[in-house]
Amino acid sequence: MLIIALLLAATLTSKTDVPRVQPAELRALLEREEAIAIDVRGSVPFEIEHVAGAVWMPLGQLNQRAGELPEDKLIVAYCTCKAEETSLQAALLFSSMGFSRVAVLQGGFPAWKEAGLPVESNRDTRVGRLAPPASVSCNRNDLTVYAGAVRQYRREMDKTSITIETDEDTVERVTLHHTGSDDPSRFFLIGGTPFTPSDWNRIERKKGELKPDLRAHAWVCADGRIVVDWML
Amino acid sequence: MHRSLLVALTLVLCFGAFADDFDFDIASTGSKKERTCATPHPSAQEAQAQEEYTNMLRDMMKERGGRFDMESNATTVTVNVYFHVITSTSGAGNISDNMIADQIQVLNDAYSGLTGGANTKFRFQLVSTTRTANNTWWTAGYGSTAETDMKTALRQGGAGDLNFYTNNPGGGLLGWATFPSSYSSKPLMDGVVCLYSSLPGGSADPYNEGDTGTHEVGHWVGLYHTFQGGCNGKGDYVSDTPAEKSSAFGCPTGRDSCPRGAGLDPIENFMDYTDDSCMYKFTDGQAARAASLSGTYRGL
Numbered sequence: 001m002l003i004i005a006l007l008l009a010a011t012l013t014s015k016t017d018v019p020r021v022q023p024a025e026l027r028a029l030l031e032r033e034e035a036i037a038i039d040v041r042g043s044v045p046f047e048i049e050h051v052a053g054a055v056w057m058p059l060g061q062l063n064q065r066a067g068e069l070p071e072d073k074l075i076v077a078y079c080t081c082k083a084e085e086t087s088l089q090a091a092l093l094f095s096s097m098g099f100s101r102v103a104v105l106q107g108g109f110p111a112w113k114e115a116g117l118p119v120e121s122n123r124d125t126r127v128g129r130l131a132p133p134a135s136v137s138c139n140r141n142d143l144t145v146y147a148g149a150v151r152q153y154r155r156e157m158d159k160t161s162i163t164i165e166t167d168e169d170t171v172e173r174v175t176l177h178h179t180g181s182d183d184p185s186r187f188f189l190i191g192g193t194p195f196t197p198s199d200w201n202r203i204e205r206k207k208g209e210l211k212p213d214l215r216a217h218a219w220v221c222a223d224g225r226i227v228v229d230w231m232l
Numbered sequence: 233m234h235r236s237l238l239v240a241l242t243l244v245l246c247f248g249a250f251a252d253d254f255d256f257d258i259a260s261t262g263s264k265k266e267r268t269c270a271t272p273h274p275s276a277q278e279a280q281a282q283e284e285y286t287n288m289l290r291d292m293m294k295e296r297g298g299r300f301d302m303e304s305n306a307t308t309v310t311v312n313v314y315f316h317v318i319t320s321t322s323g324a325g326n327i328s329d330n331m332i333a334d335q336i337q338v339l340n341d342a343y344s345g346l347t348g349g350a351n352t353k354f355r356f357q358l359v360s361t362t363r364t365a366n367n368t369w370w371t372a373g374y375g376s377t378a379e380t381d382m383k384t385a386l387r388q389g390g391a392g393d394l395n396f397y398t399n400n401p402g403g404g405l406l407g408w409a410t411f412p413s414s415y416s417s418k419p420l421m422d423g424v425v426c427l428y429s430s431l432p433g434g435s436a437d438p439y440n441e442g443d444t445g446t447h448e449v450g451h452w453v454g455l456y457h458t459f460q461g462g463c464n465g466k467g468d469y470v471s472d473t474p475a476e477k478s479s480a481f482g483c484p485t486g487r488d489s490c491p492r493g494a495g496l497d498p499i500e501n502f503m504d505y506t507d508d509s510c511m512y513k514f515t516d517g518q519a520a521r522a523a524s525l526s527g528t529y530r531g532l
Binding site for chain 2: 043061128129130131133139140144145146168169170172191217231
């Protein structure tokens with residue numbers, strides 16, 4: 001309660017006025033969705049590792065992007081600097097913009113790490129360039145692809161749903177409808193080649209259960225056609 | 233996503249009344265995936281370099297009224313290129329020296345801004361070419377043992393040297409690349425691999441003007457796809473490339489897959505998936521990011 005009272009203080013005018021939040025406190029606030037963590041470092045350290053769920057907003061972008069932040073949550077800025085130099089600047093800036101509930105993470109990201117709290121990384125993204133398979137015949141202007149790891153696969157009578165965690169850090173779901181059947185294979189390719197009955201053993205360990213760690217390219221046309229190309 | 237595509241998808245979602253072969257649903261959860269890799273915390277040197285980068289961007293924004301412009305950074309760096317042509321034992325994929333020279337020229341035109349984009353700091357010069365007939369390497373794909381063997385045997389130079397391989401990976405893969413930050417942990421795997429027929433004058437129409445090379449080298453200097461992150465989040469970590477929900481193909485002028493965000497999709501950007509004839513530019517923000525990451529991790 002004391003912390004909350006401190007955080008409700010009026011406009012901050014000096015770095016010493018800025019409330020500090022301990023890592024464990026921040027985690028609890030985040031879990032209760034009462035706070036939002038703002039990573040004010042540059043893009044590289046953020047990409048390498050950051051507080052799970054944090055929003056990347058480097059100091060140089062605060063003026064332009066502060067409007068993205070909710071006004072009903074505590075804003076907790078953090079940096080890598082142990083004395084919170086950069087995050088304190090950010091907190092004062094937020095305060096001057098009218099945000100009434102701002103704070104900094106005591107000890108910054110190193111303290112969060114040392115406490116063993118959850119982090120996320122955006123690294124090791126697979127990169128490349130894809131060309132559509134010849135059997136995807138729709139106008140290329142109306143085509144897109146979701147390429148990545150298959151995270152959910154549900155094959156049942158009438159339809160099959162596939163959820164792909166894409167290499168571009170999004171989650172997409174496609175559902176193939178095959179009324180009166182449990183066989184979606186007419187929508188499938190494997191390595192760009194036609195899918196044959198013998199290929200079921202290459203993607204499923206038993207009927208309806210996908211092998212682990214499979215990747216797929218889901219080619220989606222605006223006219224309704226979809227092709228799932230399994231990558232082994 | 234192009235508005236007509238959005239409308240079509242909406243209709244599908246709402247009515248689902250398509251002929252059997254065309255029945256499908258598609259949905260984006262909008263959620264971010266959770267990463268599990270335990271990449272080490274940045275070193276003090278990396279953090280310092282990033283701080284300097286942030287300061288540089290801030291100063292540039294002030295000077296340019298909020299717009300990055302790398303042309304003010306006149307210093308260029310010439311990247312040595314080691315070319316490795318992999319062929320089948322029957323000779324398929326044995327591209328000519330002229331095609332290799334044209335590929336280098338395509339890179340220089342793209343990265344100097346000659347084609348209409350930002351003038352990045354990067355220039356490229358061919359140092360040497362190796363030619364290897366090996367049926368396993370000829371079809372080596374991303375992450376394969378064959379890729380490891382090929383690169384281990386052939387790679388030359390250091391972190392700032394570009395090793396450019398051509399082969400026939402299959403599976404619709406035009407090419408792939410490694411990021412600058414990967415060099416320290418896997419130096420032998422560093423470089424770009426491109427489908428041999430994607431080089432200028434090759435047979436991979438509409439991907440035969442050399443821009444697969446441009447795209448992959450973009451990754452090699454630190455750039456993400458323009459559709460990284462979709463409409464939400466941090467996107468490609470470049471502020472002057474509008475958010476894009478997913479990859480674009482062809483040349484869909486006016487595509488606006490993130491209508492709530494500013495700007496149309498950057499289909500003309502080298503880091504999208506559009507046809508070679510459609511893509512012609514990097515942005516100033518991409519130039520700045522590439523300069524920073526390549527400086528930090530490649531010493532360029």
